[in-house]
Amino acid sequence: MIPPAQVPEIRRLFFAGHWRVGTIATQLGLHPDTIRRALATERFARPARIRPSQVDPYRAFLQETLQRYPRLRATRLFEMVRARGYPGSVVQLRRVVRTLRPAPVAEAYLRLTVLPAEQGQADWGSFGPVTIGRATRRLSAFVLVLSWSRALHAVFTLDESLESFLRGHVAAFTAFQGAPRVVLYDNLKSAVLERRGDAIRFHPRLLELCGHYHFVPRPCAVARSNEKGRVERTMHYLRSAFFAARAFRDVADLNAQFQQWRDTVAHARRVPGDPTRTVAEALAEEQARLLPLPAHPFPTDLVRVVSSGKTPYIRFDRNWDLEPPYSGARAAHPRGGSGQCPALPRDGGGGAPSP
DSSP states (O other): OOOTTHHHHHHIIIIISOOOHHHHHHHHTOOHHHHHHHHTGGGTOOOOOOOOOTTGGGHHHHHHHHHHOTTOOHHHHHHHHHTTTOOSOHHHHHHHHHHHSOOOOOOOOOOOOOOTTTEEEEEEEEEEEEEETTEEEEEEEEEEEETTTOOEEEEEESOOOHHHHHHHHHHHHHHHTSBOSEEEEOSOTTTEEEEETTEEEEOHHHHHHHHHHTOEEEEOOTTOGGGGHHHHHHHHHIIIIIITTOOOSSHHHHHHHHHHHIIIIITTSEETTEEEEEHHHHHHHHHTTSBOOOSSOOOOOOOOOOOOOSSSEEEETTEEEEOOTTOSSOOOOOOOOTTOOOOOOSSTTOSOOOO
């Protein structure tokens, strides 16, 4: 609070001397807000005139439309009001839409807390195209992370087939020396065939895998990726800390490099949120509570019955393979073992090789 005799001096310096508020505050040793209160310029300010706008007749329509479709783009709204006679520009409309668009509702999220060996989270991740020989293939990774210890396992593949999906589970459970009681999925086609509200139809092969390892599949709610944030963050960690700028000969070599990196780097880091232990130490404690593995792993080989024509070649996974001389047709062709990649293309997936 300043004495009343100082107010005229402040007003004289500002209006007659044209001093800035900051300069007056520095010279008089006062706070700038005190100077502004002494000036009381808001009492003498003229009310702003609101000019009529070409958008005014359409404000009610815009507001109603944005209440129903909050994310509708201004360009689409421009087409809608122009069809209703709006003569103005899209720039003017954007300014009005910016004031009318409802603000997103803030959501509160609770930090996920689970018991040891209670939950795992699984997902597919895309790692872009890779060139093998003269063929370009899409590289993917199946990732499974234990929610309590943050132990992770990944299997890189050249497809996202059901067999690779199941093989990733088997490899992860083998690496963890047990299975969690619940595995959380996004709405993957490999896991969920159909969903209507709360009614979910799982893939029969996934249910066979669940029965073999005694765990429960549980999908996330639609458009709720935050429910499986552990595997989402693990996927980002895998891309930035392991895969970035890494050279590898083939998928088998990449999987071998991952296993070494997992043991020496990923599991050697501190558990997020618990700096008192490493991931490896937490995994060792969690392993005692994981569901024990069955005597035999779940079968995941892909078996196809094929027959050849006049030439002694059959095609499998973009490759031309020579038939064994003792058989007129190859009855079964396993698509790589656990952690193995398919045979590499010899001709980039083109026509049959010359004899």
